[in-house]
Amino acid sequence: MGTKQINNYRVKSLVQQTANSIKKDIDKGVYRKNEQLLSINIYSKQYGVSRDTIEKAYIILKQEGYIHSVSGKGYFVIGKPDVRMKVLLLFNKLSSYKKNVYDAIVQTLGDKGRVDLHIHHYNPALLEESIEANLGNYHYYLVMPHFFDNANELEYLNILKRIPAGQLILVDKYLPQLNNVSAVFQDFRNDIYGALNEVTYHLAKYERVAVIFPFNRHHPPEIKDGIAQFCEENQKKFEVVSSVKLDELKKGTVYIVLAEDDLADLIKAVRITGNKLRKDIGIISFNETVFKELLDITVISTDFEEMGRKTAELMLQNKAAVIKNEFKIIIRKSL
Template sequence: MSKFKFQIDPLSNQLKFQQLVDAVTDAISRNLLQVGDILPSVNQLVKESSLSRDTVFKAYAELKNRGIVESVPNKGYFIAKATTKVFLFLDTFKAYKEVLYGSFLDNLPDNFTVDLHFHHYNIEIFEKIITESIGKYSKYIVMNFDHERVPEIIQQIPPAKLLSIDWQVHTIAEASSIYQDFGPSLYQALQTEVPLIKKYQRFIYLYPEFTYHPPESLEYFERFCKDNNIRFEIFKSSRQMTVEQGDLYLLVSDRTLARFLDQCATKNLTIGQDVGVISYNETPMKKYVKDGISVISTDFESMGKKAAEFVKSGESIHLQIPTHLTIRASV
């Protein structure tokens, strides 16, 4: 007797055969179905779910093509493999994303496989990869970006299977999200070190032309400086960065951090004394470069772990990962 029960969702935009495929893969990911378990017969599903025989055959054929199901003549369809496939869609692969990715993998059981993709903030790539992925995965982990077409594209994904991570932009209310804050959290983190920041003549935020860093950080940086009577500048071109003694720099790009370090070496400026720097996003190497680069960052290891918990449990989640300022020798 099969322990798998299936019901059509008449309000869903998904085709009925795809609903059946997804229901089986979801049941496997939740351990409701295991290797060797029998699925309902074609006749049983036709009778109980008002599906056509063609629809059931099409769904079972798709599951067989994926190696998830096998059929035995005169006995029926059985679960052959309990591997669960997860879709992970990141913007770019940087050092801090590697921390997130590594934590995500480390917290998944061996029977989960992850297909990793990147969109590089290109809406055509974003649409193509998501459209081609529909119906092939049990869970979808997606980093959105600020483009007007993102909402219509991600609406192709069933909300219960979707987790938006990192930047809370164009999220779907019914879907899950794990995110960091780029506005008030920046203000609050900087507020913890006002006396240290004030030892510098100017606080300079370099927001280069090539960055996709959320722009609300500019507003809260300016508000922080004005509230604390700190002289500040916001540069929106990487060419504006000429490191000057007595200045403290907030850098959102590791590319500009490298240029900052080069200029300090050329001008014989001692980091943490002559000039200061705070870099966005923790990476393993920033603890050791120049005796430690100060960082303002969310906990990407925790973000990866929480994303893995969503994949394993399937339970809805809405969670903001805190942002902290870590002071090292560079300030």
């Protein structure tokens, strides 16, 4: 144990002197990583300092990342604090698009930040576990708030409200019910609606728009709402189907596809049935990939790398903002 040299006559408060004394011992290696510190009672008796002073000093050390507490056991040394910004990123799932967001955040932060990744799998309960276990341990909490279709909205809003508003950034989806919270997001309804209006000329030859919306994939329902609005305003039939079936493929239909496996099934079905892309059947796919570019598939997509960069910039600049991410349509030979 280190020798405590606390000068009551210095300007600094006794609490800060106590905290600084312990910090120096941690920095010098007197206290090693994972070593348990003296209990508040023992410290108070051994060094003649009040319990209140010790408790407040431990709180300072905990806030500065030198120590952590374990309920019912006491305080333990973490070591010299990592001065980098600590970020907890909570995705709903793993995918190539999410990887683009993650990579852009990490690259933009550089050596100024450390990003830990958790997955909540659309489950508010898992989100709650991650937040409860890590509240107070990070500077920022980045959350993709996509949940099960039947998730209780009040439940996940209350979970998110436990994070201080200035430390929470919503990524990919905005929740206007949360006040004073930053976000970098897609506007799913208006984005798809606007994209379809940009290509009304190319859609003129199709009488029907069908979105392949697989069950239990938890895609944002606002996508369907935006497509339905476009169809209503442009006198086109609108259908929602859960999968691609050969005997249900309809000429004169443009299919909007959200999932990669459904896109492969649709292309295969078009070929098997002898239909011609751009003439009998049209295809629009969500989210750009090299695969779709090579196959000449029309895509509508946000810029996931830009989403990650903008999110990181908010943290680096310590700035609060609600930013709608860019969304575009790339016309190719499938339309």
